[in-house]
Amino acid sequence: MITAVYGSHGKMGSIMVDLLKQQGHTVYGVDPLDPKTHLSDLPIPEVLIDFSHSSQLESLLSYALSHRVPLVIATTGYSPEQEADINEAAKRIPIFKSANYSYGIVVLRKLVAEAVKRLEADFDIEVIEAHHNQKKDAPSGTAKLLVETIQKAGSLDHPAEYGHPTDEARHPHSIGVHALRGGSIVGDHTVLFAGAQEHITISHQAESRAVFAHGAIKAAQFIIKQHPGLYSMDDLVKE
Numbered sequence: 001m002i003t004a005v006y007g008s009h010g011k012m013g014s015i016m017v018d019l020l021k022q023q024g025h026t027v028y029g030v031d032p033l034d035p036k037t038h039l040s041d042l043p044i045p046e047v048l049i050d051f052s053h054s055s056q057l058e059s060l061l062s063y064a065l066s067h068r069v070p071l072v073i074a075t076t077g078y079s080p081e082q083e084a085d086i087n088e089a090a091k092r093i094p095i096f097k098s099a100n101y102s103y104g105i106v107v108l109r110k111l112v113a114e115a116v117k118r119l120e121a122d123f124d125i126e127v128i129e130a131h132h133n134q135k136k137d138a139p140s141g142t143a144k145l146l147v148e149t150i151q152k153a154g155s156l157d158h159p160a161e162y163g164h165p166t167d168e169a170r171h172p173h174s175i176g177v178h179a180l181r182g183g184s185i186v187g188d189h190t191v192l193f194a195g196a197q198e199h200i201t202i203s204h205q206a207e208s209r210a211v212f213a214h215g216a217i218k219a220a221q222f223i224i225k226q227h228p229g230l231y232s233m234d235d236l237v238k239e
Contacts, residue, residue, distance in 0.1 A: 002026045003220060004045040004069075006060060007052030009034060012074070016051055016213045023217070032056045039063050047072060047220045054078050054137075061089045070223045073097040074216050076141030090230035096223040098233045099141030101215030105189070106233050108204045112146060112191050113153035115202065120154045123193040123200075124170065130180035130188040138179035142189050147175055150191070 003020055007013040008029030020027040028042045032052055039048075040063070047070045050060055054077040064071045073086065076099050089095060116125070127150075129143040139162065147160045161174045170176070187206040192199060206212070215233070222236050 001221065001224070002028075002043070002046045004028045004030055004039060004042060004048045006030050006039070006048060006050045006056070007032065007075075008037075010051055012209055012212060013051040015209050016049060016216060019210065019213045020217065025217075032059065045069060047224050049216055049220055050075050051216075054082060057082050057085065061085060064093055064095075065089055068093055070094045070220075070226070071096070072216055072219045072223055074101060074212070077137035087230060091228060093228050094223050094226040094231065095229075096219045096231045096236075098215075098219070099145045100187075101212045101219060101233065102204070102206060103215060103233075103237070104204050104206075104211075105142060105145075106237050108189065108191075108202060109146065109149045111202050112149055115191075115193055115200065116150050116153040117155075119193050119195070119200070120156050120158070120173065123195045124176075125150060125158065125173075126176040126178065126192040126194065128178045128180070128188075128190045128192065130182070130185050132184050132186065133181050135181060138181065139177050140179065140187070140189075142187070143177055143179065146189060146191055147177060150175055 003025055005013050005016045005027060008017050009031040017027055017029045030037045030039050044067050048064055049072040051074050054075055070093060086095060127143050127146050129140045131140060151158050156173050158173050158175050160177050162177050164170055164176055186209055190201055190203040192201050219236055223231060
């Protein structure tokens with residue numbers, strides 16, 4: 001597989017490049033902040049994997065669309081307008097997009113959805129995520145994905161509250177979303193179901209960034225076989 005990694009100088013991008021090389025793939029590293037590297041200077045790849053920044057979306061989509069290159073997006077923090085641009089581009093090229101490329105997170109979401117169906121009427125629901133002190137977006141894309149999972153699985157209305165107001169009681173059936181930043185935490189996500197005299201926690205801890213790189217490679221191998229459209233980890237797990 002001939003792969004270009006966009007954002008190759010970052011922590012995740014560099015891991016991605018090394019892992020692709022170890023697996024015998026041909027890989028080109030490109031970093032948008034390095035004036036010496038440009039996608040246009042490289043041979044057209046079979047797939048483009050993005051681990052850069054949301055501010056680079058316009059140039060990323062422009063290249064992928066003009067060369068009809070399948071795209072794996074592993075960047076988070078997009079605005080609603082940018083999300084709409086991704087959806088529009090997916091009508092012309094295959095795009096794989098996920099807030100988290102860990103298989104464990106896929107399973108976590110399925111467990112959370114099952115718990116919501118049984119507990120939502122009598123249990124408060126909180127989402128807590130923790131990441132390293134260099135992460136810029138909060139809450140994380142995965143936390144937002146978990147909120148979406150809860151809202152879709154439940155039969156009640158579950159509005160998200162990012163933190164709780166200090167001058168009033170907790171709103172019934174709301175989802176409290178809390179972001180922690182510190183040290184070198186790779187990524188921890190917990191969904192708490194708190195009842196009157198008991199509580200349940202469903203958690204996932206990423207022990208290494210390599211878990212996300214492995215998932216992104218599987219996504220790349222999957223997306224190069226697909227027709228235009230927007231794909232996610234749920235589609236990969238079905239494969």
